[in-house]
Amino acid sequence: MARIHTHASGEGGIFANAFVVETDRGVVAIDATLTVSESRAFRKMLDAIGKPLLAVLLTHGHPDHVAGIGEVVRGREVPVMALRSVAEMMREIEEPKRRQWQPVFKDEWIPEWTHPTRLVRDGDVVVLDGARYRVHDMGGGGDCRANTIWVLEGQPSAAFIGDLVFEGMHSYVADGQLAEWCENLTRARTLLADVATLYPGHGRSGGLALLEQERRYLEEYRRAVRELARGRRSLTDAEKSALTSRMRAFLPGGGLEFLVGLSADAVASELAGADEGGRR
DSSP: OOEEEEEEOOGGGTTBEEEEEEETTEEEEEOOOSBHHHHHHHHHHHHHHTSOEEEEEOSOOOHHHHTTHHHHHTTOOOOEEEEHHHHHHHHHHHHHHHHHHHHHHGGGBOOSOOOOSEEEOTTOEEEETTEEEEEEEEETSSSSSOEEEEEEOSSSOEEEEEEEEETTBOOOOTTOOHHHHHHHHHHHHHHTTTOSEEEEEESOOBOTHHHHHHHHHHHHHHHHHHHHHTTOSSOOHHHHHHHHHHHHHHSTTOBOTHHHHHHHHHHHHHHHHHHHHHHO
16 A cells, blocks of 8 residues: 655745655655755655655646756656646746845756656556556646646545645646636536545645635636626736735635735736637
């Protein structure tokens, strides 16, 4: 029977989760972490288990889930597995993200990423120490344009759903595609109907109710932005402040509150574009 360990990053690591699946003769890492400190802590957790690393599986390509891969695989010859879309996204955003965030994180920013070495396709099954991992390509329906779910089959089953869900935290919607995200939550409910536990990229694990909680958050965010933007493609600073207050009331004590204002213009632009398309 597999045992799942969670490394939950602190605020400096954007509260991102990375996971370790432990089986009889090895471990598999699901995602990595953002900063130098969190990456070393995750590696320490891996080493403490005392079993060989068999592979790293990636759910998506955002920095808080991939920047620290190099520390995870350092000194080991193991495959890093991802969809082609995830691998391409990583290569495209690595340098822009470095320019954007290294001045903020300074020495904690990992300047050079380790990239996938083995590509997988939708529906593929990867077998590692007898455990079966099935990959599902979710496309652009999440917090970026390349999202993956890895399902650990068997009893008890588990699904590593990346940033399809931000449990107890405000969601990153700055890459747009909010409508596709909501559609993928519906798709995931069917896809994962028989899965015992869902492990999100941020927040605590749980059952299928996590999907509905995320949907309610996204729908409330969409309503709030629509009302404040009134058809415009961006919000003023005052409107973003009002949006943050509204979402704070909807999710009291939610982490990553800075994401509320950060995502506002992208969602306003998406809604305005949809409205314009509907009038044609």
